[in-house]
Amino acid sequence: MKKLRFLIPLLLILSSVLGTAQKATLSGSITESGNPLPYVNVMLKGTQIGVSTNDEGQFSFESLDPGSYVLIASSIGYLPYRTLIKVGPGEAQWLEIQMEPSAESLEETVVTGTLKPVSRLESPVPVEVYTPAFFRKNPTPSIFDALQNVNGVRPQINCSVCNTGDIHINGLEGPYTLVLIDGMPIVSGLGTVYGLTGIPNSLIEQIEIVKGPASTLYGSEAVGGLINIITKHAPNAPEFFADGFVTGWGEYNLDIGSKIEMGKKTDLLLGVNYFNYDIPIDNNGDNFTDVTLQDRISIFQKWNFKRNNARMFSLAGRFFYEDRWGGEMQWTPEFRGGNEIYGESIYTRRWEVLGKYELPLKEKMLLSLSYNDHSQNSAYGNELYLADQRIGFGQLTWDKSIGKHDLLVGSALRYNYYDDNTPATTSADNILIPSLFVQDEIKLAPKHSFLAGLRYDYDKRHGNIFTPRAAYKWKFSDHDIFRVNAGTGFRVVNLFTEDHAALTGSREVVIVEALKPERSINVNLNYLKKIYSDNGTFISMDASVFYTHFSNIILPDYDTDPNAIIYDNLDGKSISQGVSANLEMVFANGFRFLAGATWQDVSNTENGITQRQILTESFTGTWNISYTFHSLNLSVDYTGNLYGPMRLPLLGALDPRQEFSPTWSIQNIQFTYKGLKDFEVYGGVKNLLDWTPNRGNPFIIARSNDPFDQNVTFDANGNAQATPDNPFALTFDPTYVYGPNQGVRGFFGLRYTVF
Incomplete structure (x- = not known):
């Protein structure tokens, strides 16, 4: 027995060792x-x-x-x-x-929908989030160009000579889209396209897009949606970043970013973007540059100050300068503003400052301030456009939770200054607009929440303005969410800050009446579904139905008089409606698939006659197919978009150009090698199909051989007459444009990142 008692603990120890x-x-x-x-x-x-x-x-x-x-x-x-x-x-x-950076992540924290940080899945307002990784799959020199691969969002080129443009969301014109930087509405009107240019990719944390009404929180310009460019917080930024690429057309783009510690409590983010294209190319043979020549630089700084209790304090500033021109191939700067050789030359100087300061109080109160100054000196042939715009903005918000109520109360003050040399601006526009807004998100039940908001603005030109909105969210599960959003919009129009077509070509600008503010009602239904499988596959699906009804809408009328652009309030209604869907699939083997499609019907009804809105596609599709060969450290990205027919501005019954654009597509492929420490080498081909809008058309620019209409015969009413030299009775007009003139081209680039 004694031997057995000795063996028992030995066996226990041995079994434990064997088990381990x-x-x-x-x-x-x-x-x-x-x-x-x-x-x-x-x-x-x-x-x-x-x-x-x-x-x-x-x-x-x-x-x-x-x-x-x-x-x-x-x-x-x-x-x-x-x-x-x-x-x-x-x-x-x-x-x-x-790990792969998310292209359109569902796990991000978003602020745009409700003006407060919240998980994207918990936001009652649908917000799409895109990271720099998404835009690196098709490198472009600006965010404006990069948005071509976002479903339901289309960069619209408004002038085939100067190549300026705006952003369409769900078929709505660019002026209905508000562009924010770090939540500040410092980009509007005259400077919209420049707000999406010149911000280094390395300093962008994410881009948030809201498709639908946002006027309750952001004011009159956010009628159809908004784009919020959010820059990095210093701790998340790389120590140094450089990204440069060159294309076969002679375009050069360079982004440089750095994080600098300025003592123990201050970090500085510094970013510089430089872009140059100075080779006139005329592949379509009309003696006009196919792509505008550009030389621009943008310098961005952001200071982050560390405070007690992690309270926010940041200051940022940006300086932007650009010299762009397009026109006849023999144009040089000495012809600027003259009537000998036609050219469109635009000098732009812009600076911005913005800051956020969380008050040192127990309550969550945030003070936001911004100011920008935009100066533009443009010559469209012999038509000069000299304009200045200044926008100041201040906002104080109070974020408070009481029981089931999540409240946001705020007050804003906006200062608008605008002046130009056009006959339509008899005196400078100098407006101060105070605002009050309140928003309450109510937790109705564990799976149900309701958001209600109301904004009040006072504009001395139009009096009291109320813009309410409501949102409902039903979270079936962590993987299924249904949302309904509805709201109203109100927008004051300034033609010459928003429509460059009003200044280009030979058409006369006719303003029929004192333009009234536009009003809209917008409804959006959204369903989101996520699927995670045990084999590592991730699937995300979301679909939306949208409807917008406008009254007093102001659209350019190109049809009534081929020699004029007529602006007046529509005596009827304008409808934008459609369906949009996105699908993202990620497989454990490195294959990724992201696709989106939107069908839309945008029409105007006046005097019982309904007509499709001009320059608005009937459907659009986007895709992004990626595969990573891990053993080779090589990634392949195939991106593209597809646009359905849109009605185009013709100059009369004899105009031989197509009334509707064809269905067209821009497709790109890129190869990225990541086998070198801190480096990425990439290259590929853009516009694989070599598509340009002159396909199927005898010409794009009307009367490009006579840009000052010196050889056009007019009748007593000012209408162009058909002559042997002008058989189609046309005048010079560059407004017939719906896509980029740049054909197939290769590109090569290098990225260097130090964390």
């Missing part, structure tokens, strides 16, 4: 483009086992029971990674995981 020897170990590293990712959450599904990666991006699970596990790695700004792992008794397994 049967346990498994699972370790690995997580990287993105070769750079380690710290603080990534790693868990084994169905267990309570989870860890975070260390500063070197490494993790380890020890003493695991043998078996099969679903490993999930997740981090804000990256697509979730899932894979099935099998570990045997006593096995020590090592994993190399490469």
